[in-house]
Amino acid sequence: MTKSQFRVLAPRISRRQLLRGMILGSGLLFSNALQGCTAERRMAPATSTDGQLENKLNIYSWGDYDDPEVLADFGQRFGVKVHVDSYGSNEELIAKLAASRGTSGYDIVVPSSYMLPQMVEHDLLQPLNHDLLPNLNLIAPRFRHLSVDKNNDYSICKCFGTTGFIYDSLSIQGSPTSWQDFVELAQGEASGKVALLEDAWEVVAIALGAKNQDLNTTDPGVLKQCRDLVVDGLAPHVKAYIGNAATAMSQGGFVLMHAFNGDARQGILNAKDPDRWKFVFPTPTANLWYDVWCIARGAPHPDAAHAFLNDILTPDNVLSEVDYIGYSTGAAILHNHPSQDQPETADFELPELIFPDEQILNRLVECVHDETMSTRVDIFSAAQTRSGT
Structure with a gap:
């Protein structure tokens, strides 16, 4: 029995289910969350990496949105203690980051892509260091240049x-x-x-x-x-x-x-x-919706964050993540061969629902x-x- 076969016996709460009430008050909540980000209450400065990998990593994401085995394996291989907290809406995430002004203690966050322009404008995220992310080239071009962040300055496609x-x-x-x-x-x-x-x-x-x-x-x-x-x-x-x-x-x-x-x-x-x-x-x-990996402003463990983001893009981790959450990532190995006949996707049930073909993607x-x-x-x-x- 595969992990996905086991999980269908006890369905998890969908990440999209958690979004169901989000739209009803998004504008007001976002505005309220950012009221404290003024010149008088400035955000903490962006942290810089020095090549020394820290021993901790704090992730703030949607509930049950990553394979626990992937997180545990990263922690063991890199000597990093991974801690994950969850939120139920983009507004909850933004309120936490805005209120803390760069001292939230979180390293990695996972907003929906349409929130990126406002988050960047209000200094809630810090730029990615591409020198520490060589595996960005494993993402298919379609998903490496999203309209809200065409150069991946602040984000990496997690899934769509x-x-x-x-x-x-x-x-x-x-x-x-x-x-x-x-x-x-x-x-x-x-x-x-x-x-x-x-x-x-x-x-x-x-x-x-x-x-x-x-x-x-x-x-x-x-x-x-x-x-x-x-x-x-x-x-x-x-x-x-x-x-x-x-x-x-x-x-x-x-x-x-x-x-x-x-x-x-x-x-x-x-x-x-x-x-x-x-x-x-x-x-x-x-x-066509996207959720994206980002690094929070003032992340206390920026090298560990970059190491995690680079590692999560490797083929084995990509396949584990897709198997766990049931949505496709932007990885090229999936979108060069999105069919059940290919070894990359042969183990997935109903792969046509995870991997819309190019004709479908092009009209979204x-x-x-x-x-x-x-x-x-x-x-x-x-x-x-x-x-x-």
């Missing part, structure tokens, strides 16, 4: 995922492929047995996708049309808003579920009859959190009220 939907092929006829198909199924044969993610941006993206619009549009007219579709066209047919499709599948009562790809895979692997469930990477597009877009978030939250709240949830 996307959004789609699961359907019960015994209850739903045909082979849906698009967000428009999702909407029509929700209004038709799946009505009353539909679950949407508890995520404002993602729910509005269903309507934008169905209308073939930019998922990050700021056009008030387009967002008004989306409100009509979400609140009047979708919400009356929705049974629940969920954090994790795997949990919803185990509870039963759903035939159509909005889902992140890794959570969908977990749910299918846990299902009594997995062959009846199908996951769709919908056209025309969907969210990164979500942007901007001034329209309040509108999206209003749409989402109205939809929940209309659904009676």
Whole structure:
């Protein structure tokens, strides 16, 4: 039995499930968290490395987001005691870093990529020393030059995922492929047995996708049309808003579920009859989210942090991490050969859900959190009220 086979017997809380409430107050919480970062209360200076590896490493990350065996092995080989604390949202992470002003005691943090510009602007991170990270060249070019940090000045891609939907092929006829198909199924044969993610941006993206619009549009007219579709066209047919499709599948009562790809895979692997469930990477597009490794401003163990980041990029550790968290990393060994027939991925179950092919990746877009978030939250709240949830 592989580690992944063992884990599906006792599902873990998904990292994406922990995000479910994050969007609802992101702007306000982020603003409040940074109020103390003024000229009068400056951040501690960035630490510099001197080539002497420290004997401690403090990581602040999402709960259960790394293979414990990988962490333990690093600690043993490098003589470093690794300590991990967890948070449940980007805002919790940022509040801790902002309040401590560079004295949090943490070395490595793992924000979502869309938070990077604000974190850099407010001096919460310190630049990476590329001389200590030769294994950066093991990351596929696509994931080595993210739009928010094109030169990897502050970040390294930890993992990524996307959004789609699961359907019960015994209850739903045909082979849906698009967000428009999702909407029509929700209004038709799946009505009353539909679950949407508890995520404002993602729910509005269903309507934008169905209308073939930019998922990050700021056009008030387009967002008004989306409100009509979400609140009047979708919400009356929705049974629940969920954090994790795997949990919803185990509870039963759903035939159509909005889902992140890794959570969908977990749910299918846990299902009594997995062959009846199908996951769709919908056209025309969907969210492409990233979580990234960073070093916190004032990290007390910068050499140990760089050594860890360089080590986590090695092939054996990459495969262990993917096996553990169920989402793909940016490692070239995975994306040069993302198929079950290749030795790098042959041991993974349902590898097609972990490793979207290039055609799918090329049509995905990164979500942007901007001034329209309040509108999206209003749409989402109205939809929940209309659904009676």
